[in-house]
Amino acid sequence: MAVTEDQLKALKDKARRVRIDILKMLTDCGSGHTGGSLSSADIATALYFYKMKYDAKKPNWKGRDHFILSKGHAAPLLYTVLAHAGFIEHAELCTLRKLGSRLQGHPDSKYLPGVEISTGSLGQGLSVANGIALGHKLDKTTNRVYALLGDGELQEGQVWEAAITAAHYKLDNLCAFVDNNGLQIDGPIAKVMGVEPITDKWRAFGWEVLDIDGHDMAKIVAALDRAETVKGKPTMIVCRTVKGKGSKVFEGKVEFHGTTPSKDELEIALKELSEETVCK
Amino acid sequence: MRPFPPVAPSPRHPVGTLLGVNVSQAQQKVATRDAYGDALVSLGKKRNDVVVLDADLSGSTKTGKFAKAFPERFFNIGIAEQDMIGTAAGLSIAGKLPFASTFAVFATGRAWEQVRQSVCYPNLNVKIVASHAGITVGEDGGSHQSVEDIALMRVLPNMTVIVPADGPETLQAIEAVAEYKGPCYVRVGRNKVPTLFGEDYKFKIGKAHVFNEGRDAAIIAAGLMVAEAIKARDILKNEGIDAGVINMSTIKPIDADAVIAAAKRCGAIVTAEEHSIIGGLGGAVAEVLAESSPVPMVRIGVKDTFGTSGDQEGLLKHYGMSAQDIAAAVKEVMRKKSK
Numbered sequence: 001m002a003v004t005e006d007q008l009k010a011l012k013d014k015a016r017r018v019r020i021d022i023l024k025m026l027t028d029c030g031s032g033h034t035g036g037s038l039s040s041a042d043i044a045t046a047l048y049f050y051k052m053k054y055d056a057k058k059p060n061w062k063g064r065d066h067f068i069l070s071k072g073h074a075a076p077l078l079y080t081v082l083a084h085a086g087f088i089e090h091a092e093l094c095t096l097r098k099l100g101s102r103l104q105g106h107p108d109s110k111y112l113p114g115v116e117i118s119t120g121s122l123g124q125g126l127s128v129a130n131g132i133a134l135g136h137k138l139d140k141t142t143n144r145v146y147a148l149l150g151d152g153e154l155q156e157g158q159v160w161e162a163a164i165t166a167a168h169y170k171l172d173n174l175c176a177f178v179d180n181n182g183l184q185i186d187g188p189i190a191k192v193m194g195v196e197p198i199t200d201k202w203r204a205f206g207w208e209v210l211d212i213d214g215h216d217m218a219k220i221v222a223a224l225d226r227a228e229t230v231k232g233k234p235t236m237i238v239c240r241t242v243k244g245k246g247s248k249v250f251e252g253k254v255e256f257h258g259t260t261p262s263k264d265e266l267e268i269a270l271k272e273l274s275e276e277t278v279c280k
Numbered sequence: 281m282r283p284f285p286p287v288a289p290s291p292r293h294p295v296g297t298l299l300g301v302n303v304s305q306a307q308q309k310v311a312t313r314d315a316y317g318d319a320l321v322s323l324g325k326k327r328n329d330v331v332v333l334d335a336d337l338s339g340s341t342k343t344g345k346f347a348k349a350f351p352e353r354f355f356n357i358g359i360a361e362q363d364m365i366g367t368a369a370g371l372s373i374a375g376k377l378p379f380a381s382t383f384a385v386f387a388t389g390r391a392w393e394q395v396r397q398s399v400c401y402p403n404l405n406v407k408i409v410a411s412h413a414g415i416t417v418g419e420d421g422g423s424h425q426s427v428e429d430i431a432l433m434r435v436l437p438n439m440t441v442i443v444p445a446d447g448p449e450t451l452q453a454i455e456a457v458a459e460y461k462g463p464c465y466v467r468v469g470r471n472k473v474p475t476l477f478g479e480d481y482k483f484k485i486g487k488a489h490v491f492n493e494g495r496d497a498a499i500i501a502a503g504l505m506v507a508e509a510i511k512a513r514d515i516l517k518n519e520g521i522d523a524g525v526i527n528m529s530t531i532k533p534i535d536a537d538a539v540i541a542a543a544k545r546c547g548a549i550v551t552a553e554e555h556s557i558i559g560g561l562g563g564a565v566a567e568v569l570a571e572s573s574p575v576p577m578v579r580i581g582v583k584d585t586f587g588t589s590g591d592q593e594g595l596l597k598h599y600g601m602s603a604q605d606i607a608a609a610v611k612e613v614m615r616k617k618s619k
Binding site: 129164 | 331352353355357358360362363364365366367368369370371372373374375376378393394396397398401402403404
């Protein structure tokens with residue numbers, strides 16, 4: 001099933017609007033993770049608006065596909081796509097990180113339907129995704145499980161335990177992403193603790209590995225389609241991305257890992273993001 | 281092993297409750313890990329949502345019994361405890377009832393933060409049943425002797441902590457945690473322990489069992505230390521001291537009413553556990569007493585140190601945790617009371 005040009009155009013526009021909402025909510029909140037939310041925005045958009053099965057009115061619908069945001073600090077991205085998908089009202093986005101809000105600093109499944117599991121402590125999401133995938137294998141159901149990991153997160157040992165488990169149990173109903181934006185809080189990953197060669201590592205662990213531009217919507221969509229055809233092993237889609245993608249204000253800037261835009265920066269970014277549509 | 285001394289029935293509790301203590305101990309000793317393995321198999325027959333995970337210790341934790349009976353519902357995760365806990369969390373999201381097992385030191389120590397983030401924080405229905413807890417793991421030595429696990433699990437919000445005293449209580453505790461919705465930690469041991477409970481015993485999460493009330497002091501114990509406490513009580517009885525024995529198998533939520541009642545009745549408390557005296561049963565009881573009913577207390581347990589290789593009897597003596605030590609602690613706490 002090939003994606004149409006119109007679909008692609010709509011997905012790109014959705015990703016743009018997701019980025020705008022992420023930036024607005026982060027600026028309004030004054031704290032949160034800008035860079036990694038923006039770098040993963042195209043991946044999450046493709047998942048929620050192209051590939052995944054879900055019912056926003058029934059978040060626990062048994063037939064749903066599952067998404068685990070292992071890099072939980074990209075919570076603003078998850079909340080934004082959940083709003084666009086109809087799980088929550090857009091107005092709720094402005095409650096981010098406030099006392100009493102369901103939109104915790106890192107996703108908390110206790111409060112927010114649509115969040116499969118609380119995350120925030122890195123390295124744990126893939127194990128959880130494995131467990132869900134094992135459960136569906138046991139039930140012989142066709143639900144698929146998706147997990148999004150950061151590239152700095154690959155430094156956590158548990159990720160590789162989970163990598164072994166997923167291959168051992170031939171979890172072909174599991175598809176994971178690495179958002180390879182190359183930066184972590186303390187600086188470039190290559191400098192802090194290098195994780196390359198990422199693709200070779202996952203291949204060596206027995207995964208089907210795709211290596212794509214994580215901002216090329218056509219490529220993301222194609223990779224998602226391809227992952228469904230893989231049998232007998234899990235798929236890892238390594239997405240080469242730019243941290244802070246969407247505006248020159250943030251792109252490639254490590255300082256925007258855990259800080260939010262000022263009002264002025266937001267204004268510049270919104271202008272860029274709006275212009276992008278005009279051009280395309 | 282020395283024979284387990286018989287215990288006279290208490291007026292408060294029917295004889296049936298104590299039957300197990302009266303019968304010959306030779307046929308009445310079961311390791312709680314064995315009871316766990318049997319409980320899993322019986323649970324597996326009743327419920328097809330039960331799944332079991334282990335980290336390469338299924339022969340020791342006795343989850344191997346379940347693996348043999350239901351191979352498709354058993355997942356060996358290999359020597360990867362952190363991944364095992366996360367996988368269990370995922371299985372619960374997929375609608376399964378996961379039991380994850382390994383040695384206590386690994387389940388609660390190696391994977392503590394996974395238990396926190398992926399099980400307790402999202403409040404998932406995951407059961408962690410860990411074996412080889414305490415010093416009576418024995419010869420393997422301090423690296424394998426978990427004396428911190430109760431403290432580590434007790435501090436986690438949403439977590440229920442259960443330490444069964446014998447085989448029958450373990451069977452019931454496993455059934456109870458299967459019915460209960462939420463994270464549970466059940467601690468079982470390696471060695472055979474005397475059977476204390478008869479068929480009429482009814483385990484309830486959060487409910488202590490009073491073997492006998494006592495007048496001079498109450499011994500609140502958990503796990504295999506309940507049997508030691510009963511021995512201590514009988515030693516003391518010969519000396520004219522009336523010590524009560526309470527099985528506090530649920531350490532969280534602790535049966536505060538039972539603790540307060542014992543404090544009011546006896547005015548002195550001894551706790552006995554196969555765990556550090558910091559943060560476990562002794563800590564939990566001390567918290568209740570300090571806030572609600574301050575009376576003198578003495579804690580029997582591992583005194584802020586690590587374990588060491590040895591046999592069960594030798595180790596209990598070495599760490600001051602034998603029945604004789606508990607009896608001495610009762611006398612000590614009674615002296616404190618009279619001051």
